[in-house]
Amino acid sequence: MIDIHCHILPGVDDGALSVQDSIDMAREAEKEGIDIIVATPHHMNGTYENTKQEILKKVDYLNEVFKDEGIDIHILPGQETRINGEMLEAIKAGDVLPLNNTRYVFVELPFSNIPRYTSKLLFDLQVSGYCPIIVHPERNKRIQEDPDILYSFVEKGCYTQITAASLIGKFGKKNQKVSRLLIEANLAHLISSDAHNTTSRGFKMQEAYNEIEKRYGFSMVRFFQENADYLIENHVLAAQPPQQVKKKIFLGLF
Secondary structure, rough: EEEEEEOOOOOOOOOOOHHHHHHHHHHHHHHHHOOOOOOEEEEOOOOOOOHHHHHHHHHHHHHHHHHHHHOOOOOOOEEEEOOOOOOOHHHHHOOOOOOHHHOEEEEOOOOOOOOOHHHHHHHHHOOOOOOOEEEEEEHHHHHHHOOOOHHHHHOOEEEEEEEHHHHHHOOOOOHOOOOOOOOHHOOOOOEOOOEOEEEEEEEHHHHHHHHHHHHOOHHHHHHHHHHHHHHOOOOOOOOOOOOOOHHHHHOOOO
């Protein structure tokens, strides 16, 4: 199993604080059946700065640590970059790191709003050959209020990633319900852990996939898992035509 969003690099953000924390997270991931993790430390979010070159060095180091510890997990480089007006220029300058050096780039929205320039930036990224992946949209307040915002991004070619913990209710009933509705409207393309530790922010990937299989069948599990494979191989992600979520239904469920 592949986890494309994880804060496992030690001492770089609010994820693993030490190498031992990274080892503990890796051992938990092994128990879930995860064998590949894309390390995605926060970048340009007002608190953390983790540039491409720094991440590449730390990924190499952590892979050596896991090898010495007998942990059968391979770490790939990535980054969770907060949306900003200079993002495209930062990619071209080698500061922002696409996932595993592919065309796919994580775009993190603020939790309470969506910047006015978001649509233009997402368009500019695509024109330049990159594929934006909006991370955890189910936790964005504006998308919760108006899912048509996300529909417009996906309809124009963006992808999205839902957090496993959201799907199983660890972030509350609202986030869980939004996650389900996004899946049902073909507005979700990837599932990942966004794990930060082994206590309050664990992986929960197996639980999430069990929930998906129970509600939607194994074909939906395969859809998300194959997209994770496609991503790290830089292949085109599978996607069904997006649908609009009726706002009255969407808002009335909470």
